[in-house]
Amino acid sequence: MSNARAAHLTRRGILAAGGALGLGAVLAACGDDDSSSEGSSKETTAAKSGPWTFKDDRGTTVKLDEVPTKIVAFVGVAAALHDYGIEVKGVFGPTKTKDGKADVQAGDMDVSKLTVFGNVWDQFNVEQYAAFAPEVLITTTFDSAGTLWYVPAASASKIAKLAPSVAVSVYDRQITTPLQRVWELAESLGADMTATKVTDAKKRFEAASERLRTAAKAHPDIKVLAGSAAQDVFYVSGTNLSIDLEYFKALGVNFVEPPASVLKASGGWYESLSWENVDKYAADIIMMDDRTATIQPADITEATWKKLPAVKAGQVISRSPEPIPSYDKCVAMVENLAKAIETAKKVS
Numbered sequence: 001m002s003n004a005r006a007a008h009l010t011r012r013g014i015l016a017a018g019g020a021l022g023l024g025a026v027l028a029a030c031g032d033d034d035s036s037s038e039g040s041s042k043e044t045t046a047a048k049s050g051p052w053t054f055k056d057d058r059g060t061t062v063k064l065d066e067v068p069t070k071i072v073a074f075v076g077v078a079a080a081l082h083d084y085g086i087e088v089k090g091v092f093g094p095t096k097t098k099d100g101k102a103d104v105q106a107g108d109m110d111v112s113k114l115t116v117f118g119n120v121w122d123q124f125n126v127e128q129y130a131a132f133a134p135e136v137l138i139t140t141t142f143d144s145a146g147t148l149w150y151v152p153a154a155s156a157s158k159i160a161k162l163a164p165s166v167a168v169s170v171y172d173r174q175i176t177t178p179l180q181r182v183w184e185l186a187e188s189l190g191a192d193m194t195a196t197k198v199t200d201a202k203k204r205f206e207a208a209s210e211r212l213r214t215a216a217k218a219h220p221d222i223k224v225l226a227g228s229a230a231q232d233v234f235y236v237s238g239t240n241l242s243i244d245l246e247y248f249k250a251l252g253v254n255f256v257e258p259p260a261s262v263l264k265a266s267g268g269w270y271e272s273l274s275w276e277n278v279d280k281y282a283a284d285i286i287m288m289d290d291r292t293a294t295i296q297p298a299d300i301t302e303a304t305w306k307k308l309p310a311v312k313a314g315q316v317i318s319r320s321p322e323p324i325p326s327y328d329k330c331v332a333m334v335e336n337l338a339k340a341i342e343t344a345k346k347v348s
Helices: 003-012 075-083 126-132 153-162 176-188 196-218 243-250 260-266 327-343
Strands: 052-055 061-064 071-074 090-092 136-141 165-169 223-229 234-237 270-273 285-289 316-319
Touching (some): 071 075, 075 090, 075 136, 126 153, 176 327, 196 327, 223 327, 243 327, 260 270, 285 327
Parallel strands (some): 071 090, 071 136, 285 316
Antiparallel strands (some): 223 234
16 A cells, blocks of 8 residues: 555545554554563452552553542543443543543443543543543553554653553454453452452353344354455454454354455555455355444445445444453443344345
């Protein structure tokens, strides 16, 4: 992808089908990960008062004299912590829609009470952040280099000097791993992980996952495609890097996706199609990116889209490429796909 195209994507904030801002082309900052993050959970120290320590998925250990309360987090992580009873007062990332309502990535948070340092891609008010006097910044990372998601590269060094950071990897793993890591993070911050609301949500997620596994096994011929719409481009996602798709695939869902040789151009995330070629891959169910930076199915006017068998059959469902990493918020997306597969007609 050309630099001009990459810049175009950055300005418009189009989060492509793989769940990242055209990571292969726009961020292009992936490096080799020398640290192991899978086994780092044992390094987490749960405490409600006194010293706080947490080892993140970059292998970085943050140590503070007290459990942080002035937390600034990427909105999706803040929404997950909210589900566990940890209130984050400062956020960045898609928090409010143009009409001031809560963005889909804000979950159940009251966005009117949040300090928002940046609502769109490449926006982060460093001066406001400094005045807030944050104790820790928490976000996700979409690459093996540990690049902090939604922290602008141009001001990253300034932001880093104001507070230590914690990163939860949502790259090339199944969603169950970041769910567990955020669980451990919430626990370390003082959340009651034995609360009925918390334990029930985990049980519902596990039940939904079993339902999806059963549905996929019973309907192996139903093909699912994950897509994302922009004004001039339709993105078809690969399944090897996204936490939701990797998990669904592991449960047996039959995905139709671009070959690895095609995905390589985007760093493995997606293939870009013109709307004229949107019928390149035959699918029975289409999962469409639900984030506000993308065009939603009801607003797609392209005739080629409307002619797709899955669209004509009404077999288009929403997808959350950046799931809020709490068990409660991940139940619906698993159940929705299970229901779609259970009820889908074979149209491809």
